[in-house]
Amino acid sequence: MRMSKGVEWALHTLLNLHIAGGGPVGNGQLAEAHGLPSAYLNKQLQQLVRAGLLTSTPGVRGGFQLAKAIEQITLLDVVEAIEGDVRLFQCTEIRCCGRIGEIAPAPTEPCPVKVAMVRAEDAWRQALAAQTLADVQAELERRPEVTDAVRASIT
Amino acid sequence: MRMSKGVEWALHTLLNLHIAGGGPVGNGQLAEAHGLPSAYLNKQLQQLVRAGLLTSTPGVRGGFQLAKAIEQITLLDVVEAIEGDVRLFQCTEIRCCGRIGEIAPAPTEPCPVKVAMVRAEDAWRQALAAQTLADVQAELERRPEVTDAVRASIT
DNA sequence: GGCTTACTACTCGGATACTGCTTGTCCGAGTTCAGGGGG
DNA sequence: CCCCCTGAACTCGGACAAGCAGTATCCGAGTAGTAAGCC
Numbered sequence: 605m606r607m608s609k610g611v612e613w614a615l616h617t618l619l620n621l622h623i624a625g626g627g628p629v630g631n632g633q634l635a636e637a638h639g640l641p642s643a644y645l646n647k648q649l650q651q652l653v654r655a656g657l658l659t660s661t662p663g664v665r666g667g668f669q670l671a672k673a674i675e676q677i678t679l680l681d682v683v684e685a686i687e688g689d690v691r692l693f694q695c696t697e698i699r700c701c702g703r704i705g706e707i708a709p710a711p712t713e714p715c716p717v718k719v720a721m722v723r724a725e726d727a728w729r730q731a732l733a734a735q736t737l738a739d740v741q742a743e744l745e746r747r748p749e750v751t752d753a754v755r756a757s758i759t
Numbered sequence: 760m761r762m763s764k765g766v767e768w769a770l771h772t773l774l775n776l777h778i779a780g781g782g783p784v785g786n787g788q789l790a791e792a793h794g795l796p797s798a799y800l801n802k803q804l805q806q807l808v809r810a811g812l813l814t815s816t817p818g819v820r821g822g823f824q825l826a827k828a829i830e831q832i833t834l835l836d837v838v839e840a841i842e843g844d845v846r847l848f849q850c851t852e853i854r855c856c857g858r859i860g861e862i863a864p865a866p867t868e869p870c871p872v873k874v875a876m877v878r879a880e881d882a883w884r885q886a887l888a889a890q891t892l893a894d895v896q897a898e899l900e901r902r903p904e905v906t907d908a909v910r911a912s913i914t
Numbered sequence: 915g916g917c918t919t920a921c922t923a924c925t926c927g928g929a930t931a932c933t934g935c936t937t938g939t940c941c942g943a944g945t946t947c948a949g950g951g952g953g
Numbered sequence: 954c955c956c957c958c959t960g961a962a963c964t965c966g967g968a969c970a971a972g973c974a975g976t977a978t979c980c981g982a983g984t985a986g987t988a989a990g991c992c
Binding site: 605606607608609611612613615616619635636637638639640679687690691692693694695696698699701702703704705707708709711713716717719720721723724725726727728730731732735739740743744746747749750752753754756757 | 760761762763764766767768770771774790791792793794795834842845846847848849850851853854856857858859860862863864866868871872874875876878879880881882883885886887890894895898899901902904905907908909911912
């Protein structure tokens with residue numbers, strides 16, 4: 605149970621796109637900025653395009669650029685764009701199978717085990733939705749040499 | 760990114776062991792109660808034994824029994840017992856790789872991206888740790904026919 | 915009849931195959947830019 | 954000198970393999986109960 609590393613790549617790349625400015629940046633530049641395999645990063649960025657976080661422009665001067673301001677992009681948006689449906693615990697209703705399922709009547713209420721697990725997951729999702737990329741960016745700007753390095757290696 | 764179904768099995772099985780009473784219950788009975796593959800369920804229960812949530816007694820009248828009261832078993836205990844280290848987001852420090860890593864000086868502060876993701880995960884873990892099996896059991900007991908079915912199929 | 919002993923059946927425990935998802939790679943469709951030729 | 958056309962290079966986009974964790978299964982080690990044999 606671990607998150608795809610594409611989430612980490614997407615988060616850093618989105619921030620880099622904001623730091624670099626508004627113009628479109630090619631996939632190769634974004635990959636080399638962090639030493640990532642460009643073809644696989646491209647695959648992740650396409651999912652961000654489908655999710656509406658990025659826009660892509662083909663052609664020789666094309667590339668990816670942010671579709672929204674980073675203030676409007678939450679961590680949950682990025683995680684869901686990469687991971688798809690983020691349901692950690694998937695209830696298979698085993699309470700209705702086997703001998704217990706044969707004896708007990710069909711339940712009408714939701715499974716208490718599921719309810720408890722979903723409750724915890726909602727806390728996680730809310731914590732993700734409460735943080736935007738702008739919040740992370742604010743932390744990054746406390747070290748200007750890092751943002752300068754981003755601009756130098758991308759622009 | 761989805762949780763192993765062993766977590767669901769473990770949660771229901773732990774509750775069943777509590778409902779059935781104190782005596783040891785064999786792996787086969789626990790599996791048939793929910794129609795699960797017994798050999799694989801056994802593998803999961805062994806992990807609960809290693810985590811100190813269950814005790815196992817070999818022999819012809821042996822089986823598994825709870826090592827603690829359900830009031831002292833949190834959902835986090837069960838998840839960690841099955842899943843091992845539950846770190847969804849694993850920071851690989853890509854900020855230090857590639858061109859940016861070559862230009863920018865080695866960072867001393869923790870990665871802001873990591874900090875934000877870990878903050879959300881801590882909310883999840885706290886929500887898991889705040890709920891015990893006794894809480895789930897309290898919800899289950901609102902339908903006595905279910906607990907009766909458990910006793911009938913296990914004992 | 916009571917005790918000892920060997921046997922059997924049943925349990926857990928770890929070692930061994932199989933499946934699906936994550937990761938990684940490749941090639942094709944489309945677009946923009948540049949350069950050359952013609953008017 | 955300006956416009957058009959052809960070519961090429963670069964971009965995204967989706968289709969195609971490799972590696973690994975989760976899933977499932979099997980067989981062996983160990984123990985308690987049982988039954989037979991002996992005292």
